[in-house]
Amino acid sequence: MTAEQKPGCSIHLPEATVTEQLKVLQVHPRDNVLVALQPLVAGQSLPEPYAMLTAASDIPAGHKVALKPIVAGEAVVKYGFAIGKATADIAAGAQVHSHNLATALSGTIDYQYAGCQAQPLSFPAGLPHKFQGYRRANGKVGTRNELWIINTVGCVNRAAMRVAELARKEFAELLDLPNIDGIHAFTHPFGCSQLGDDLSNTRELLAGLIQHPNAGAVLILGLGCENNQLAKLLQASPDVEPQRIRAFNAQQVEDEVEQGLAAVGELLAMMAQDQRSACPVSELVMGMKCGGSDGLSGLTANALVGRIADLVAAANGKVLLTETPEMFGAEQVFMARAQNEQVFHDLVQLVNDFKQYFIDNQQPVYENPSPGNKDGGLTTLEEKSLGAIQKGGSAVVNQIIRYGKQATLPGLTLLEGPGNDAVSSTALTAAGATLILFTTGRGTPLGFPAPTVKISSNSNLAGRKPQWIDYDAGGLLRVGQDATDFTYEFFRYLVAVASGQRTRNEISDNREIAIWKNGVTL
Incomplete structure (x- = not known):
């Protein structure tokens, strides 16, 4: 991400770009790739307004399709930001994945504070303002x-x-x-x-x-x-x-x-x-987490959770976000929203310390996507991170806290922690989260001490694993679905959960903790 690309807020799923056939999606007007929302067959013409394109090969759902020719060395753009560079010439209609796209991240970054660029948030009328x-x-x-x-x-x-x-x-x-x-x-x-x-x-x-x-x-x-x-x-x-x-x-x-x-x-x-x-929703503390992401996670489930984060922050509640390595490549999104220069420097230190943790353990800093992520359509760390940080919405970053500490300020707090599902979700709970919103594109039965709301990125997962999934964010991609209405419906559901309605992990009694072991053992 270049200095010119530093955004002031995170990107949400645009409400006017879902095609009628729900086959493909251009996430941002600057993008030079589309996302296949359903499997595409070689030779298949794409729906309007992309009918001039033909799928050059079979392309799985969640994977990327070149919207126009991309030459070797050119930036591949998704979410409006570069997610890596083409390693070969890519024809329009061709799949864009690990065989022709690689990360552009390397070395250290010189971060510069340029003031808080976040926009004010307001809590809308008509939503529940209390829970039990x-x-x-x-x-x-x-x-x-x-x-x-x-x-x-x-x-x-x-x-x-x-x-x-x-x-x-x-x-x-x-x-x-x-x-x-x-x-x-x-x-x-x-x-x-x-x-x-x-x-x-x-x-x-x-x-x-x-x-x-x-x-x-x-x-x-x-x-x-x-x-x-x-x-x-x-x-x-x-x-x-x-x-x-x-x-x-x-x-x-x-x-x-x-x-x-x-x-x-x-x-x-x-x-x-x-x-x-009856307690005001300002007393809610929500921890945001993703696990087993796929190519739709950043478009549906994470974007939905980000909208909830903004509602909670607007109500003066607390929103906690962790998984520091899954900010790499997109950390400047949050830095541009730091409340003040001290919070900015705290965030820079958090990111650099975690990168050093990788280096000290002789691990690559910029090779985070797992095999499951790649199967689901994610290619580079930039792409994964830009999708993952959607969970943080667009609120001001008010606080940076280290592992094991508790959040003390309303609004968005970034918590030090690894990406591991159990370790990071336990850290969110210990930091004060009384609900955990866990998005997933691949699925997991994991649950934690706080009620863990599982949100699927795609409707196929929700249909296959109803005993795991509480809410299907794949519904955001239905024809005519209004994203705001969908978000408000989900918020009302979360208020019901906060008031006692049980989640799938509670019904199945899937609860555990995991502690980050990062030192010597005698």
């Missing part, structure tokens, strides 16, 4: 009232899981109450043999979960001899009611499972008094 949430003593609002069991170290994983399993049976009557949403143990293999920043990251991540407003109460189970000492973990978790916490080391009690069950009974008795109440 659980307001905690510290002022935070949860979308669920669950009892979470967190362990300091992997040595007591089985004990934590055993307590959860037995508690669900022993306290079944309490769990039938409409205001108690479940008992869940979130186990992990770390906490021992860790040092320095690696240990601190684990501790802060767990502390973020302990202080999460969806946890009406928390049982913390330690061992006693681990590096991640229970006392220090409690010190790192000050923003929670002390009476809502029970904690002990297994080495210091006679039977850790019996002790855990007794603690759960006490905590559930308190939670039984909690009630949902």
Whole structure:
């Protein structure tokens, strides 16, 4: 991306460019490629207004078609920005993919602050401005009232899981109450043999979960001899009611499972008094995530989530976006929307630190697209990143936070984290997300502590995997579909989820956490 291409806001799916036959899409007027929305057959004429073009070969859905001849070395443009350079001459109507397109990214970039170019946002009339949430003593609002069991170290994983399993049976009557949403143990293999920043990251991540407003109460189970000492973990978790916490080391009690069950009974008795109440949508904290992207993700699901991000930011709620490597090649989109020069420099540092992390581990910085991404039509990191950042909408970037930290400001926050689905979604939860919006073009059953709304980029996936997918963004490509109406319908659905409607991951009980291990192990 050149200096002249630095945008002031992210790109959304244009509402007037979907052809009647829904075969192809030109995402932006500057693009020299089209996206096949349905498979194209060799020799097939494209629909109006591209009838002068003929598909030169079979082209799968989600893949790119040259809108005009592109010479070797010329920029290939999608979303209005260069996504790489042609490695060979490409004829109009030919497929554009890994065989004739490569990244143009290399080396370092000299970023320059040019002021905040984001446009003001407003929350539209007619949309719900309240949801039914659980307001905690510290002022935070949860979308669920669950009892979470967190362990300091992997040595007591089985004990934590055993307590959860037995508690669900022993306290079944309490769990039938409409205001108690479940008992869940979130186990992990770390906490021992860790040092320095690696240990601190684990501790802060767990502390973020302990202080999460969806946890009406928390049982913390330690061992006693681990590096991640229970006392220090409690010190790192000050923003929670002390009476809502029970904690002990297994080495210091006679039977850790019996002790855990007794603690759960006490905590559930308190939670039984909690009630949902009307809370403004400014109390929503949404984490935006994509996994298993395809060539339609940036056009449908991610663009839809970006529109939701703008609504939440306009309402003064919090929007969290992570996956730092999936900003590479498109980071200047966010830099152009930094609230001030300090936020700009924080973002530059975040990006450069993550690039250095790749370099230190002798990994290429600009080779991110996975085999699944490429099968779905994505070719270069620029293309993947420009599609991925659609989830951030067009709001001002108000805050940059590091892994394990919690968001404190309304609006859009960028959170340090890798692209790994489980690690980044756990980081979003620990940073305060009470709903996670997870877009996917390939599908996954994964779920996390916060309700995880799965949004498919294409209707085929939604039809094949209804047990995974909550919402089909492929509907955006229907003939005559108004993108604004579609977004408002989705927002109303999200308000219902925040008020207690269960997601597919909750119904299937797919919940887990994963911690970013980035240091030595003793």
